[in-house]
Amino acid sequence: MQVKNRIYDGTMYIILSGELDEHTANFVRDEIDRLVGAKKVKQVIIDLSELEFMDSTGVGVMIGRYKKFKEKGVPVFISNPSTHAERIFKITGLYDITPKIN
Amino acid sequence: MNINYMEIKFKALSVNESFARTCVASFCLQVNPTIEELNDVKTAVSEAVTNCVVHAYPYEKGEVIVNCALVDNCLTITIKDEGIGIENFEQARMPFFTSKPEGERSGVGFAVMESFMDRLELSKNGDKGLVVTMKKFFKGAERLKIIGG
Numbered sequence: 001m002q003v004k005n006r007i008y009d010g011t012m013y014i015i016l017s018g019e020l021d022e023h024t025a026n027f028v029r030d031e032i033d034r035l036v037g038a039k040k041v042k043q044v045i046i047d048l049s050e051l052e053f054m055d056s057t058g059v060g061v062m063i064g065r066y067k068k069f070k071e072k073g074v075p076v077f078i079s080n081p082s083t084h085a086e087r088i089f090k091i092t093g094l095y096d097i098t099p100k101i102n
Numbered sequence: 103m104n105i106n107y108m109e110i111k112f113k114a115l116s117v118n119e120s121f122a123r124t125c126v127a128s129f130c131l132q133v134n135p136t137i138e139e140l141n142d143v144k145t146a147v148s149e150a151v152t153n154c155v156v157h158a159y160p161y162e163k164g165e166v167i168v169n170c171a172l173v174d175n176c177l178t179i180t181i182k183d184e185g186i187g188i189e190n191f192e193q194a195r196m197p198f199f200t201s202k203p204e205g206e207r208s209g210v211g212f213a214v215m216e217s218f219m220d221r222l223e224l225s226k227n228g229d230k231g232l233v234v235t236m237k238k239f240f241k242g243a244e245r246l247k248i249i250g251g
Binding site: 019021022023029053055056057059060061063064083084087088091092 | 116117119120123138141142144145148149152155156197198205206207208210211213214217218
């Protein structure tokens with residue numbers, strides 16, 4: 001599991017690659033929090049285009065980031081989910097709090 | 103009628119989640135599944151095994167047994183543990199119900215299994231633990247029959 005990032009015009013892009021499940025969730029959580037905590041950003045976009053697998057653990061991770069960054073006034077968006085990740089997000093209504101953007 | 107089966111047993115550790123779902127997915131390859139069907143199975147197995155890892159054994163980690171049976175195009179997966187079990191199945195299956203809200207858990211594991219598989223049943227494993235039984239009807243197997251493979 002890898003968590004990469006880049007900043008462009010006040011937006012932090014977090015790129016997740018590998019498999020997100022119970023085993024890797026803690027690492028992903030901590031990395032995202034560390035990266036976002038270290039910089040002043042206007043919004044966070046979590047890019048899932050390189051994610052090979054995700055189960056509902058991923059939803060918990062996204063909700064957790066939404067709550068955490070909301071305190072700082074930083075919105076979180078999801079981009080490029082696989083059709084599978086998208087189905088899981090839709091079951092949970094996750095897009096209501098962390099909308100999908102292209 | 104073609105019948106095949108396999109069983110794996112492992113310790114309820116999160117590191118074994120990817121092992122379990124990959125193993126079951128490999129077993130399914132013989133019925134020529136679509137990528138979509140394979141991902142459905144992988145996700146459902148991952149959800150059930152995550153439950154064993156996170157909830158079944160609050161003290162010492164016990165075992166998880168995954169059993170797969172293929173009868174023609176129908177896969178039956180049973181995932182068993184000998185942990186603390188679930189008192190109220192109906193409540194556990196409700197979307198967003200979680201017994202551990204503090205851990206950033208979404209509580210949609212069973213809802214995901216239900217959505218990605220064709221059947222989902224919960225039962226008690228004797229006097230302790232849980233048995234999750236799921237079924238998937240592969241359309242790929244039908245295609246294979248037509249081709250004559």
